Amino acid sequence: MEPICEFENQEALEACLSWWKAKLFLNDWIISVRIVPMKDFEITDSVGENLMVFDNKECVIHLLAPEDYPEDSVVRYCQEKVLVHELLHCLYNFLHSENTYEGKYVDVLDHQRLDAMAKSLIMTKYDIDLEWFKNVKSTVENTTE
Numbered sequence: 094m095e096p097i098c099e100f101e102n103q104e105a106l107e108a109c110l111s112w113w114k115a116k117l118f119l120n121d122w123i124i125s126v127r128i129v130p131m132k133d134f135e136i137t138d139s140v141g142e143n144l145m146v147f148d149n150k151e152c153v154i155h156l157l158a159p160e161d162y163p164e165d166s167v168v169r170y171c172q173e174k175v176l177v178h179e180l181l182h183c184l185y186n187f188l189h190s191e192n193t194y195e196g197k198y199v200d201v202l203d204h205q206r207l208d209a210m211a212k213s214l215i216m217t218k219y220d221i222d223l224e225w226f227k228n229v230k231s232t233v234e235n236t237t238e
Contacts, residue, residue, distance in 0.1 A: 094219060095219060095221070095225075096171050096173045096174060096215050096218075096219050096221070096225075097109060097171070097172055097173040098159075098169065098170060098171050098172060098173075099159045099170075099172055100128065100156075100172055100173075103127075103128075106126055106128065106156075106172075106176075107126070109173060109176060110124060110126050110176065110180075113176065113177055113180055114180070116214075117177075117180055117181070117183075117184065119180060119183055119184075121150055122150045122151065122152065122183055123149075123150065123151040123152075124151070124152050124153075124154060124180075124183075125152070125153045125154070126153075126154040126155075126156065126176065127153070127154075127155055127156070128155075128156045128157070128158050128159075128172070129155045129156070129157070129158060130157075130158045130160075130161055131157060131158070131161040133155070134155060134157070139157070140156070140157040140162065140170065140175050141154065141155060141156050141157060141175040141176070141178060141179045142154070142155045142179070143179040143180075143182040143183070145182060145183065147183075150183075152182075152183060154176065154179045154180070156172050156175050156176060156179075157170075157175070159172070166228055167227065167228055168226055168227070168228055169225070169226050169227060169228045169229070170228075171215070171226065173215060174211050174212060174215045174226075175211075177211040177214055177215060178207050178208055178210075178211035181207045181210055181211060182207065185203070185207070212226060
């Protein structure tokens with residue numbers, strides 16, 4: 094069994110959301126999740142976003158539609174990993190300002206940590222290693238040029 098790179102339908106996405114909510118102790122959150130095209134994202138250049146109201150424990154998570162993911166990325170697109178990353182945001186209320194250099198720097202480091210945690214959780218669930226996340230197609234294309 095492998096991580097879900099592309100959810101077959103909304104029902105599969107909801108089932109995965111339910112499974113991860115329980116594992117991450119987020120069952121008291123009201124969470125809606127949808128797969129949307131890049132043009133509908135509020136955050137540009139992202140594969141996922143969590144539009145959250147932290148105080149009310151509610152959020153809307155958007156996952157990037159697979160057809161909008163860049164084929165030449167060195168990282169394999171895995172919607173389940175992106176879902177886990179966005180769910181992890183619910184556990185952290187980042188209060189720093191992104192309007193300063195320092196705030197932006199802290200935001201980047203926080204996202205790196207969340208991504209590492211999301212990958213670790215996926216790796217543990219499926220007993221895979223970090224190599225699985227490499228986009229084999231991109232790697233092959235880059236070595237043949």
